[in-house]
Amino acid sequence: RVLVLDLGAQYTLLIARRVRELGVYCEVLPGDAPAQTILSRKPQAIILSGGPSSVYAEDAPRPDPAVWEAGVPVLGICYGMQLMAHVLGGEVRRGERQEFGRAELEVLAADDGRPGRLFEGIGSPGARMTCWMSHGDLVRRPPPGFRTVARTPLSPVAAMEHGSRPWFGVQFHPEVAHTPFGSELLRHFLYDLAGLRGGWNMHAFVERAVDELRRQVTGGRAVVALSGGVDSSTAAVLAHRALGDRLTAIFVDHGLLRRGEPETVEREIGGRLGVPVTRVDARQRFLTKLAGVVDPEEKRRIIGREFIRVFEESARGVPDVRYLVQGTLYPDVVESGGGRTATIKSHHNVGGLPEQMQLTLVEPFRYLFKDEVRRVARELGLPDAIVHRHPFPGPGLAVRVVGEVTAEALETVRACDAIVQEEVERAGWAGEVWQAFAVWTGAWSVGVKGDARHYGPVIAVRCVQSDDGMTADWVRLPYEVLDRISHRITNEVPTVSRVVYDVSAKPPATIEWE
Numbered sequence: 251r252v253l254v255l256d257l258g259a260q261y262t263l264l265i266a267r268r269v270r271e272l273g274v275y276c277e278v279l280p281g282d283a284p285a286q287t288i289l290s291r292k293p294q295a296i297i298l299s300g301g302p303s304s305v306y307a308e309d310a311p312r313p314d315p316a317v318w319e320a321g322v323p324v325l326g327i328c329y330g331m332q333l334m335a336h337v338l339g340g341e342v343r344r345g346e347r348q349e350f351g352r353a354e355l356e357v358l359a360a361d362d363g364r365p366g367r368l369f370e371g372i373g374s375p376g377a378r379m380t381c382w383m384s385h386g387d388l389v390r391r392p393p394p395g396f397r398t399v400a401r402t403p404l405s406p407v408a409a410m411e412h413g414s415r416p417w418f419g420v421q422f423h424p425e426v427a428h429t430p431f432g433s434e435l436l437r438h439f440l441y442d443l444a445g446l447r448g449g450w451n452m453h454a455f456v457e458r459a460v461d462e463l464r465r466q467v468t469g470g471r472a473v474v475a476l477s478g479g480v481d482s483s484t485a486a487v488l489a490h491r492a493l494g495d496r497l498t499a500i501f502v503d504h505g506l507l508r509r510g511e512p513e514t515v516e517r518e519i520g521g522r523l524g525v526p527v528t529r530v531d532a533r534q535r536f537l538t539k540l541a542g543v544v545d546p547e548e549k550r551r552i553i554g555r556e557f558i559r560v561f562e563e564s565a566r567g568v569p570d571v572r573y574l575v576q577g578t579l580y581p582d583v584v585e586s587g588g589g590r591t592a593t594i595k596s597h598h599n600v601g602g603l604p605e606q607m608q609l610t611l612v613e614p615f616r617y618l619f620k621d622e623v624r625r626v627a628r629e630l631g632l633p634d635a636i637v638h639r640h641p642f643p644g645p646g647l648a649v650r651v652v653g654e655v656t657a658e659a660l661e662t663v664r665a666c667d668a669i670v671q672e673e674v675e676r677a678g679w680a681g682e683v684w685q686a687f688a689v690w691t692g693a694w695s696v697g698v699k700g701d702a703r704h705y706g707p708v709i710a711v712r713c714v715q716s717d718d719g720m721t722a723d724w725v726r727l728p729y730e731v732l733d734r735i736s737h738r739i740t741n742e743v744p745t746v747s748r749v750v751y752d753v754s755a756k757p758p759a760t761i762e763w764e
């Protein structure tokens with residue numbers, strides 16, 4: 251496998267993706283991962299990512315020297331190359347010239363007369379190719395034993411390699427599409443210089459993960475918390491494949507899911523895929539805890555805390571339980587180390603670790619990204635309803651009921667939400683939108699139903715497009731689709747006589763109303 255050490259670059263994910271596209275298994279580790287972690291992964295090659303720092307900054311991320319002692323090929327990209335130059339005795343100049351965007355790269359004849367290895371088969375000395383740059387610092391002089399194998403007009407050392415050891419550095423970004431020969435260069439590094447072979451795919455991932463789970467969970471039993479989402483469902487099915495009856499999936503039904511979701515989980519994960527699922531009906535318990543609570547953050551805290559309590563109580567009932575399987579993804583791993591951004595919403599995800607139980611945590615997806623988990627899910631035979639489920643907040647419908655969460659509000663918003671889902675799907679828009687849902691706005695209005703005055707809740711419909719949930723725009727659904735949604739809600743949900751469409755972008759609004 252290949253390790254990508256994440257030194258803070260926005261392109262790290264892209265590097266990992268490119269490597270996996272070349273059919274080589276790859277894991278992303280934080281740049282400051284200790285030697286033991288690096289070596290325990292038994293890497294066959296290491297890639298140092300770019301990053302926003304300067305090697306001279308006090309808090310500059312610096313990988314453990316184990317990288318150099320692992321005896322495997324290393325490729326430093328951008329900041330990764332500067333770091334390589336700096337720690338191995340070269341010279342890096344700070345902020346000397348900035349170089350952003352396209353640049354013309356010239357392949358150089360190796361200065362000791364031997365042909366360079368990095369560009370072998372890609373460009374002969376004198377060849378000029380377009381590459382993509384984004385850096386402020388630059389390498390002035392490569393470290394002893396290294397030679398310069400490419401330059402651009404602004405970077406005298408745009409690529410370098412060691413004379414005998416398998417260490418390579420590039421100042422440009424081979425992982426972006428703007429470097430047309432980038433994939434070829436990565437292929438050359440992986441296949442020819444590191445001797446790796448393609449052939450890795452989700453099928454191979456599943457086999458490897460099953461083996462690893464069997465090795466990790468040696469004695470006793472394991473539990474997994476099912477939430478209805480793709481990550482936990484896939485983790486449950488994978489762990490079941492590895493551990494069989496030694497796994498118990500606990501599905502805490504907090505009553506805040508959408509219509510049909512608890513049934514889908516039970517039918518598909520429990521029934522069709524045969525995972526032993528224990529459904530805990532905690533609906534009344536959550537309603538009681540939420541009674542009278544109107545503050546959104548307080549709701550999140552209560553739901554998060556209660557979820558862990560209920561889960562813990564059920565897990566205690568599992569004999570000889572020693573492990574907790576969680577569907578944590580790489581972005582979650584990075585974020586939980588975070589505190590980088592201001593807290594707008596606490597985003598309390600249900601399914602945190604029950605601390606008192608002293609379970610050993612097993613996270614088979616901690617090196618994967620969301621779309622890769624979806625592919626694993628498909629590989630394991632999970633249904634589309636789970637594989638393609640839109641993002642859904644951990645606290646569920648509770649943050650789609652503005653104000654106090656009552657049984658009536660939940661029932662109403664659930665019924666309206668089901669209509670929104672059906673109509674967006676039927677109109678062929680489900681794949682285009684990030685999320686579509688109904689909101690109990692907490693506002694009440696006068697209407698007329700059956701010739702009589704009707705006073706009822708105002709329901710909002712929200713439908714947004716987004717790449718990552720950080721920013722979003724409202725979707726211009728065709729009027730006919732909006733009309734059908736409104737018509738059906740006011741006809742099929744007796745208490746509702748007014749429906750409004752939310753036309754706010756994020757920012758300044760957020761996606762959820764709470």
Ligand code: XMP
Nearest residue numbers: 597598599641642643644645719760761762
């Ligand atoms: P906002 O409302 O902050 O939402 O624009 C951005 C994305 O995050 C989801 N979201 C949550 N997810 N726990 C979660 O697991 C939460 O408390 C939570 N609040 C919002 C939201 O659905 C959207 O996809």
